[in-house]
Amino acid sequence: QVQLVESGGGLVQAGGSLRLSCAASGHVFSIYAMGWFRQAPGKEREFVAVNRWRGGSLYYADSVKGRFTISTDNAKHTVNLQMNSLKPDDTAVYYCAADLRNWGTGTGESDNDYWGQGTQVTVSS
Numbered sequence: 001q002v003q004l005v006e007s008g009g010g011l012v013q014a015g016g017s018l019r020l021s022c023a024a025s026g027h028v029f030s031i032y033a034m035g036w037f038r039q040a041p042g043k044e045r046e047f048v049a050v051n052r053w054r055g056g057s058l059y060y061a062d063s064v065k066g067r068f069t070i071s072t073d074n075a076k077h078t079v080n081l082q083m084n085s086l087k088p089d090d091t092a093v094y095y096c097a098a099d100l101r102n103w104g105t106g107t108g109e110s111d112n113d114y115w116g117q118g119t120q121v122t123v124s125s
Contacts, residue, residue, distance in 0.1 A: 002026040002114040004034075004096045009119030012086055016123070020081040022096030022116055032102040034072065034079040035059075037109065038092035038121075045095065050106035051079060052099075059107050063089075086123045093118040 008020040024031060035050030049060045049070040058070060069082040079096065097112035104111035 002028065002031065002098050002100065004098060004114055004116035006094065006096045006116040006119040009094060009121045011122045011124065014087055014123055014125050016086050017082070017084045018086065018121060020083070020094055020096075020119060020121070022079045022081075024077040024079075024098060027100075028077040030100045031077075031098050033099040033106040033111075035097050035099075035106050035112070036070065036079075036081050036094055037097055038090075038094045039118075040089075040092040043092075045109060047107045047109075048094070049081060050097075050099075052106060054102075057105075059105055083121070086121075088123045088125045090121060091123050092121060094121050 003025045006022045033052040036048040037045050039045040051070045051072045067085045071080045095118045096116035098114040099106045100113045
């Protein structure tokens, strides 16, 4: 079992920045990758970014490349998402996810085994 707790969401104006964090607890040494997904109102949940701890590979959705940066504090079992140059289209509930099976890249929902409760990010125009 792995528990994921997100923090750092909020309201920001377009062009601003936010930093999300996700702390993992439980069987953390079973985690191969941690990442972020988001779900906007009326839309399906979509991939944002993933950091594969074993191997160091990073993947980003095209819509956030150059603006978002994912990083990991392995000692604290925490993954962060630095979001810069935010746009109203980035408004969504952001979910942290953990992959314990290592069957894929972590960019698909089915690649992940555990999810956080979500944190709201709202970008005003």
